[in-house]
Structures are given as structure tokens and as C-alpha cells.
Amino acid sequence: MLAASSEIFTFLSANSTFTTMMNDADGSTKLFPIVADDSIQFPFSTYRIGSQVGQTKDIKNISVVIYFWFKQNEYSKCVTFTDAMETIIEEEYDWVSSSIEFLQENQSFAGIINFNI
Numbered sequence: 770m771l772a773a774s775s776e777i778f779t780f781l782s783a784n785s786t787f788t789t790m791m792n793d794a795d796g797s798t799k800l801f802p803i804v805a806d807d808s809i810q811f812p813f814s815t816y817r818i819g820s821q822v823g824q825t826k827d828i829k830n831i832s833v834v835i836y837f838w839f840k841q842n843e844y845s846k847c848v849t850f851t852d853a854m855e856t857i858i859e860e861e862y863d864w865v866s867s868s869i870e871f872l873q874e875n876q877s878f879a880g881i882i883n884f885n886i
Contacts, residue, residue, distance in 0.1 A: 777833060812850075854882060
């Protein structure tokens with residue numbers, strides 16, 4: 770699963786659509802496995818590596834969920850960015866689904882994309 774995590778980070782960090790939105794002022798990529806520190810400012814991204822399913826003895830299918838986090842008043846920005854990233858992810862990986870959710874606990878929107886690598 771570490772190889773999958775590295776692949777996701779490398780793929781997204783090399784994508785200008787992603788880095789234009791998700792890089793910090795110092796140029797660091799705001800992409801974190803599972804959870805980001807409370808000090809991280811919106812927007813940022815987290816991802817989760819799901820289950821590995823063996824399709825054959827040589828091929829594995831690894832599920833990934835990526836979250837794009839935006840402030841409460843940035844619904845439109847969240848939807849637009851998620852749509853753009855869906856297209857980019859579909860070009861490289863097996864896209865499964867996308868959605869937008871509102872999280873009451875921190876008053877934010879999350880664009881969510883599920884895909885397999």
C-alpha cells in the first residue's frame with residue numbers, strides 16, 4: 770500500500786490543476802494521507818488507500834478515496850475543482866464515483882472521488 774500512496778502523491782503533485790489549487794504559498798503540496806493537521810488552511814486534500822483485491826495472482830486492484838476540502842462558502846469552487854480532477858483521474862485510473870458532501874463538524878465541503886489503481 771505504500772507504493773500506491775507514493776504513486777498518488779507523485780501523480781497529483783505533478784498535475785498543474787491540482788497544484789494550482791492545493792499548493793501552499795511556500796509551494797508545498799497540501800496532500801495528506803488520511804488526515805491533515807488542524808493548522809492546515811483550506812483548501813487541502815486527503816486520501817485513503819482502501820482494500821487491495823487480487824484480480825489474478827499478478828494483478829491487484831487497490832481502491833482509493835481522495836477528498837478535496839473547501840471552506841463553507843466555497844461550494845462552487847469545490848464542485849468545479851472536483852469535476853476537473855475527476856476528468857484528470859479518469860485519464861489515468863479506473864474512476865468509480867464522485868460526490869460532494871457538507872461536513873457539519875467543521876462547516877466545510879468535501880469533493881470526494883473514488884477510483885481504483
